[in-house]
Amino acid sequence: MRGWWQDLTDLVLPADCAGCGTPRVALCAGCRAALCGAAPRRVRPVPEPRGLPVVHAAAPYGDAVRAVLLAHKERGALPLAGVLGEALAGAVRAALREGRERAPGQGPAGPVLLVPVPSARRAVRSRGHDPVRRIALAAAGELRRAGVPVSVLCALRQGRAVADQAGLNSRQRQANLAGALEVVAGAGRLLRGAGRVVVVDDLMTTGASLTEASRAVGGVCGVHRVGDRQGGGTDDWDGQEAQMAAARQMGNRPSCGGGRGGAEVAVNRRAASALARVNIIHAAVVAATPASFEINRN
Template sequence: MRNLWHELSGLLLPMTCAGCGRPRTELCAVCRAALLGGPARRVRPSPGPPGLPAVYAAAPYENAVRAVLLAHKERGALGLAGALGRALAGCVRAGTGQLDGAATPSGAGPLRAGAPLLLVPVPSARSATAARGHDPVRRIAVTAARELRRSGRPAHVLAVLRQRRAVADQSGLDAWQRRANLAGALELTAAGERLLRRGLVSHDRVILVDDLLTTGSTLAEAARAVGEGPGADREPAVRGGCRAAVVAASPSAFEINRN
């Protein structure tokens, strides 16, 4: 019902840019360029948590990009999922390379030819999803997979992670506290366990996706949960670290890997 209200309000109320407030557009050209105008880049927080995958991001989490992500996530501006999904798709391409069978920039080894990429969204708490009326990361992931397919790269969303226990609100926690808060919090769903056990999912095609990287604790925990699943010990790519993509990362994470 809440999603319906957001859709109707977008038609009935005056539209302003989510990034800067410019009237009569949901995302103006300037704010769109801030999100999509540059190449995806490898990012890394400092200190990085153990087990953090190689992560690619589209833009620093600041100014217009921060406002756009918050508008989609917290205020239900669902129309922004298109631009956010395109940004995420670019990060997936950067992290996996352009050609199957070629070594990838992440150093996680070559991709197997033929099989689709599997975008695994980091799950939100059920209470957060209920309060927002939608799952922002999964929505962006679906859009990113669609964008990848349009460009000729097979991709699907595989929601195989879930929270096994409640976690505290991450806001206000430092890097060490976030790692402690999230340790052991995620696990594979029963369906995910079955897919991996039967060999229907290849670990080297899994791309962990999220909207934002700050300390890296969430992605490190997601990588642990996937890496400890059935068949992981048979997959060198998992032992070397999963691949990951996010829409935005903290400015300091961009600065560390600036060329």
């Protein structure tokens, strides 16, 4: 665990660039540009887990970006949280923008909540800090300065022990994390009152962590993800399912098509929408694997 003297030293004495090693500068202009210089893009892992929300990333994971993330996470270079938060804020903005385009007018008016993917307690103890929470707080500050009503809600915790993810493939990671996260007491009300929920992490590799976090959050919100049928998401809205459930509560009998009494068999969407709880869950990360950028298909 880092001592207070090491934190003070980091703030007072210039360090070598965490990305490339350029002396006497915490982060050089080139490495900052690698993190924050490009427009965030939608990313998809291969294979794409079923239930993965739409994910936006600021930068491909490699070279300087990898070095900066590891310096912050594993070596406790805490001042790097600012620039990592700046990168994450850009990915969050991209996620919110795409959400408005895909589902205009959907979802209640309310604040944006950033929900960090939780680290294992043993990892937090070992590192002396929670890197994703720290980056999320920095991103929220960046977004608020730009006028976005946003807060960080640490709504998730590990409900059971999971194995170390290192060395596990995509399928093994999904099995390892399935059902592992749960919403902390009291967070459900805040999640249900949010306008948009963005699950955030520092890195996406297989997408298993974001999928599990989205499942846990969606379970208490009655919401599902914005996605498409090419991958794990749904076509525009799992809210259609909520609408049908609401219609059943009202005594309607929705069906998939025509038949007698078209008005009778059609879902009363207006009334169902009034009953259905509709939030949208997005995801944003600082970095994702280069391959996930290359298959940015729509």
